[in-house]
Amino acid sequence: MTFALVMAKKTIKKEKPVILITNDDGIMAPGIRNLVEAVKDLGKIVVVAPDKPQSGMGHAITIGQPLRLHASTLYEDIEAYQCSGTPVDCVKLAVDKVLHRKPDICLSGINHGANHSINVIYSGTMSAAVEAAIESIPSIGFSLLDYSIEADFSGARSYARMIVQKMLQNPIDKHCVLNVNIPAVKEELIKGIKICRQAYAKYEEDFIERVDPTGRKYFWLTGKFVNFDKGKDTDVWALKNNYVSVVPVQFDLTNYVLKTQLEKTWKP
């Protein structure tokens, strides 16, 4: 890997934007290959992705054990590395130990399955993008509303490419994160892009209870997605109506409305 790392450092030219690509479904997932293919002529691509599926890892980081990072030969013409950690670990390691600089943009995905509404908070795909933005790297997470390993990524590829081009041509903000979801319909049925807010929707949990061969209980997390939000400006609405939803995301979690309220009512 030392040789590859040295090469990575040498071959990155300033004139071409450096595009870091990661995901949470793992480096072997079709989604990340589709993203690489969609944007590979737009800059110098470097892939640093988990070596196994990491869905639902949220913003987890690995602090109790060390990380491994290995060069991958998965792509003939693209520098790629697989990492034993979470999607957020991948971004941190990529900046510090692969690129030795901040990339111009970080892309995450294309996720197999929706990351609209509350999914943004559980999603490793989106957390990798948020981590990049914390590091002052503009970023975009892409998700296709189709869990299938054989999903048709053609619409997602077109829109991913279009949005990355927009971001590279007109940089918005170094802390900008976009959560982009693409409906699972044929490309010609997609009506365009809608800038949205995150819908208030959540999972109604219902753990499945089973008994193992030794008689001890175990539980499988499952749940029904319920949308409580009737707004027509949400990502859930846009996707139901065959739009690509784009939600700008922030990592300042302060609830300013509640802050003002508490300042008035909690006076010493």
Next chain:
Amino acid sequence: MTFALVMAKKTIKKEKPVILITNDDGIMAPGIRNLVEAVKDLGKIVVVAPDKPQSGMGHAITIGQPLRLHASTLYEDIEAYQCSGTPVDCVKLAVDKVLHRKPDICLSGINHGANHSINVIYSGTMSAAVEAAIESIPSIGFSLLDYSIEADFSGARSYARMIVQKMLQNPIDKHCVLNVNIPAVKEELIKGIKICRQAYAKYEEDFIERVDPTGRKYFWLTGKFVNFDKGKDTDVWALKNNYVSVVPVQFDLTNYVLKTQLEKTWKP
């Protein structure tokens, strides 16, 4: 456990608020015991906490493998369960399989170490609290700025108790989450409570590179905490000045400022 679960259901009386307590340092950590002791006369306490340390797990959920949940005899007079999953899993399982109802409040902590500023996003302690709020359960995460297993929790206990009483007496909002950090100083030196915003501060990563006995590299995540925020209304400022910081937290991650900007500039 079946018997304990049945008892849990039977012994929960409506007149006493039901207080769910969890953490990310694991059920054996002194911090959660201190939290239980601080509030145990304020309601009917049920503990559902990870069976091992889960620091830095953020909002991770367990979807690729099943979960275990076992009654714990750690507390003589308190119902307690240990769970094999993440802090967020604990909240989900507690509501669905232990309490069979929403508790009146969810408390998480007391964390061994700071969860101010950007730590809110990596913290399992805070993610458990946020998960509760998504479920319409008001919640509070408590953290003491002392990583030591032998930390002095006396100041943290007093303030935790005071804040839980405030929340129970004057419920604010069912989606309310408070991120409470307590400075690591003697109780008499604490100047009081400050309602704050989340500081813009982050870790400057610097992975430590080592070589294992077979000659292969591995990396340890480490980093220096850097505060870029000069504001005197932040949690970092409050804590440095010996105040208990209280930051109201939200789970709508939409960046509304950027949304308005994109609506103007990304017109079809």
